[in-house]
Amino acid sequence: MNAAAVLTVRPLTREAFSPFGTVIEPDPSTMRLINGGNTERYHALAEAEAAGDDARVIVNIFRGSPRAFPYTVTMMERHPFGSQSFSPIDDRPWLVVVAEDEGGRPGVPWVFLASGRQGVNYRRNVWHHPLMTVGETSDFLVVDRSGEGNNLEEFFYDQPFIIEKLETSA
Numbered sequence: 830m831n832a833a834a835v836l837t838v839r840p841l842t843r844e845a846f847s848p849f850g851t852v853i854e855p856d857p858s859t860m861r862l863i864n865g866g867n868t869e870r871y872h873a874l875a876e877a878e879a880a881g882d883d884a885r886v887i888v889n890i891f892r893g894s895p896r897a898f899p900y901t902v903t904m905m906e907r908h909p910f911g912s913q914s915f916s917p918i919d920d921r922p923w924l925v926v927v928a929e930d931e932g933g934r935p936g937v938p939w940v941f942l943a944s945g946r947q948g949v950n951y952r953r954n955v956w957h958h959p960l961m962t963v964g965e966t967s968d969f970l971v972v973d974r975s976g977e978g979n980n981l982e983e984f985f986y987d988q989p990f991i992i993e994k995l996e997t998s999a
């Protein structure tokens with residue numbers, strides 16, 4: 830087992846997350862007034878992808894128990910047939926952990942601290958860590974894909990990556 834590496838925690842921004850998907854938050858450039866001016870619609874912030882036989886886009890709630898820190902990232906997963914979005918319901922910060930694909934395996938994880946008003950949509954087949962709730966058990970609205978075939982691919986690192994604490998830097 831290789832030596833552990835400590836990961837940097839970065840603030841979640843649309844730009845930094847763009848290689849992995851989109852950030853779901855009110856983007857003024859997408860806003861259009863609807864319902865006679867009563868409602869601001871932030872339009873098409875993300876696109877749900879659902880491929881393969883009998884593929885359907887489904888809406889779920891994930892109730893995540895809080896992770897303990899320091900936390901060791903030992904694995905990543907991806908969904909070959911569809912995207913997956915997470916939007917916090919309880920307005921609490923949470924962690925988003927993703928990685929670039931390097932020849933069919935995830936590279937070094939990127940860790941982003943999301944606010945309680947930020948969601949993300951992982952594009953289809955993007956490496957990510959399973960839901961990482963922080964502090965208290967929290968609910969997330971999750972939009973992803975149901976259908977035929979195995980939509981879960983997991984990879985286990987031969988090197989531990991550590992998230993020491995939730996202070997952002999860089």
Ligand SMILES: NC(=O)N[C@@H](O)C(=O)O
Pocket residue numbers: 906913957958959960981
């Ligand atoms: N397995 C499952 O439904 N959850 C994961 O995909 C996850 O990203 O949390």
Ligand code: NI
Pocket residue numbers: 906908913957958959
């Ligand atoms: Ni997932």
